[in-house]
Amino acid sequence: MPTFVIFDLEFTTWPGAAAQDWSAPGQLREIVQIGAVRLDERYAVVEEYETLVRPVANPELSPFFTELTGIEQESVDRDGVPPAEALSDFLAFCQGRSVLSYGNDMLVLGENIGWARSRGEHIKHTPLTPGFLNIRPWVNTVAPATAGINSGRLWEVLGLPRPASEGAEHSALFDCHSIAAALRHLAGAGAALPVGLL
Template structure:
């Protein structure tokens, strides 16, 4: 049965970093958490992927990041995978799939792969057979009320039941919010372009 993947990343951030596009000295968008769902075309979940990642260039999380995501330093120090390992595991999860994000998370993914390679680290499955697509422009066009919403709030915008336990800005929760929004749009007649699936 054909499947596709939705994914979300949480990455290092500081106050005003978004507005300044992470341009302040020493600010890099290092991945700290990866969440992904493999979905059937009826939007039912086949498999989940979730990993904490230990950042290298900024190994100490900012209080702003921890407050935003709920991810604390102790958890990352204890459970965080080395970046190359987490990236390779995630890319293996995506092999042969269409991979959808709500935003340009694939750019952040590419930055992190480049940094790991520059450190001389090997990343398995980095020869991609997956197709990464940012579906936010399409989604915001078919549902203009989503234009100012982040991925973790999509379920609220559509008045849907909370998709799972967790919280906004947790990568896996945000993936579930994304998936129920896609399912809702499909059920109400929005056509997902074939290239997405």
């Protein structure tokens, strides 16, 4: 089995935004943090990627977002990179590999690529081959206790050791390690892998 990438995004949000699918005026799902890990054939993490991104339409983070993620405005102002740069670097990290998420983060990624291009910004790498796979339906099927659980709590629900990564749930890189731990555990328990990983 070739190596593959697990990624997770944190993006702008406000009270009630998720329930309304970000439909209120001006509430865009702009990426603020990208985390990713590359796994080998034994599901061990062999490389990490993490970056902060400066949102354009809503450069001021909501208090709700900061409380949820722990990401402070000053960190984004100081360390955040422009969206096109972050997206290009992330796509480069993923090139030639299957890319997994726990949920539809690939849709948010696509939105952000589209907005960057509409602003005339150049994305250096094209969307990926072989492509993206949402493994949430598979995880929830083979481990029903995970239904309704966010990615950063998968390790806990499955009774696994806490991932050896800084942060906590709703920190993109920590969430990636939680997803990787769940995948490693389920594969080790003999769960049939989703088609995209065969």
